[in-house]
Amino acid sequence: MTSTETLDTTPAALEVHDVHKWYGLHRVLDGVNLTVRPGEVTVVLGPSGSGKSTLLRVINHLEKPEIGHVSVGGELIGVKRHGDRLKELSERVILTQRSRIGFVFQNFNLFPHLTVLDNVAAAPVATGKLTRPKAQELARELLGRVGLGDRTGAYPRQLSGGQQQRVAIARALALRPGIILFDEPTSALDPELVGEVLAVIKDLATSGTTLVIVTHEIGFAREVADRVVFIDGGRIVEQGPPSEVLDRPQHERTRDFLGKVL
C-alpha cells in the first residue's frame, strides 16, 4: 500500500510498517502499512471496532504491536534495532518519545485538579523543556490561539465539552510535537459544540502541522484531508485523496460504509 513516489530523502513524518496487534485471540490490526509525509493531514475512517483507535494508540506506543514497527520523523517508536531484531526500549525513553507526539483523546482527559493554565503548562515543565514562567507564557499564548485566553484560571469541569477539547488541543501543542494524533475528537461533544473544535483543528491543518485524525465527520474529512484512509477489519481497505475515496470509492466495503454515514 505504501506509495514510493519520488526520490524523497526527507524522512516520512510517520511510517507504520506491517503492524499486527491482537487483544487476546482477537486480531485488531492485521498488517497495516501507512506513510504520512510532513505537513500532510490524514483522516482515518472506518466502522466502529475496525481498529482505527488502536492504530493511533500503536503510533504513540500506548499499545504495543505484536509484529511490525512504527517510526515518527525517521525514529523508531518504543523499540530499537538490535542486529536484525527489534528490542523494546525502557519506559523512560518511550515517555520522551511520546512527548514529541501529540495525542488528543475522545474524552479530553484533562487533569481535573489543575487549572486550565496548569493543564497546558504541566508537560513542558515536567519534561524539563521549559521553566515554569516560560511554560505559563506559552500556555497563555496557546490558550489564546484556541480562543480560551480568558479562561486560564478555570478548572476543566467548569468548561463546556467543546472548551475542554480545545484546552486538550492546546495541551498537546505545548510540547511542540512534530505530529498530532486525534482520536475521535468530537465524538463526545454535543452537536452544536463540534464546530468550534473542528475550527481549531482546521486552523492547525492549514498551518502545516502533520495530523492524523480518526473521525466520523465525513464533511470535515472532505474539507481538510490531504488523504483519507478507510480501515475495516484491522486492514487498510482503501486510501487516497478525499475526492477519490469519498466520491468514487473503489471497494464494496467503503461504498457500504459511506452509504451508511453520509
Added chain:
Amino acid sequence: MSEPPGAAVSLAEAPPADDSPRLLTAQRVLPLRRPGRWIVTAVVLVVVAQIIHGLATNPFYQWDRFRYWFLRPTILDGLVITLEVAALSAVLGLLGGVLLALGRLSGSPVLRAVSWTYTWLFRSVPLIVVLIFLYNFSALYRTLSLGVPFGPAFVTFDESRLATDMAVAVVGLSLNEAAYASEVVRAGILAVDQGQHEAAAALGLPKGYQFRKIVFPQALRSITPNYVNQLIGLIKGTSLVFYVSLLDVFGSVQTMGSTYPGDIVPLLLVATVWYLILTSAVSVVQFHVERYFARGATRTLPPTPLQKARTGLTELWARLRREAAV
C-alpha cells in the same frame, strides 16, 4: 404553619372544573405538612434533654472531681504521649501504606505477593498481640544488624537499648496502620480514571511526576475520608500502649484510678472527653483537607460551616418575610 392539613387536601380534591389557569395562578402552593416528623422530633428532644439532665445532675459522675483531674499534669503528660504516638504512627503508617499499595499495583509478582502477605498478616493479628510481641522482641532477636543479607553485618544495634517503650508503641501501631492504610490508598488509586493515566503517559510525563502530580492528588480525594476513619481508629488504638508500659492518656487514667479508686468514673470521663476533643480536631482538619482536594472535582466548593450558617439564616429570614407578606 397555622393552616390545618385539611385545607391542602381539599384543594387537591377540588373538581377539575375549578382548575382553570386564571384561578390557579393566584394560588400559593402550600408546603406539605409533616406531623409525624414533628412528633418524632419532640420525642427525640425529650430523650436528649433527659440524658443531658442526667449527665449534669447525677452525683455518680462527680463533675467536681472531673474538673480537678481534667488538666492535671499527669493527665497532660499522658496526652502528650498519646499525641506523639498517634502522630508518628499516622505518618509512618501512611508512608508504609503508600509503599504497600504501590507494591500491590506493581508489575512484579513478587512485590505483589509480599505486599499482599504483609497486609493479610497484619490485618489478621490483633494489635495488642503485635504490641506485646514487639515488647518481647529482644527475646526473639537479641541483636538487629544492618548489612549484607545472610552475610557480614556492618552496624549492630543492641536490641534492649533500641526497643524503648515509645519505639515499641510506634512501630507496633505503624505496622498495623500500614496494613489498613495500604488498602485505603490502593482503593484511592484505583478510583482514578484510567483516562488520567493514559493522558499522563501520552504527554510523556516522567513516571514519578505522573504519580506525584497527576494520579496521587486525585486519589487523595477518595483516600482522605477513609484514611481519617483509620486515623480515628488509630487514636483510640493508642490506648493499647498502656499494655507495653507507656503512660498515655488512658494509661495515666488507669494508674490514677488504681491510686484513687473513688475517682475512677470522673477519670474515665476525663479520658473520654480528651478522646472526643482529639477526634473532633481531626474531623475539622478533614473538612478542610477534603475541601482542598475538591478543587476541580466539583464546579463549586462545598461551603464552610460558617458560610452554611450564614446562608441558612439568610434563607430563614427571607422565608419568614415571605410568609408574613402573604
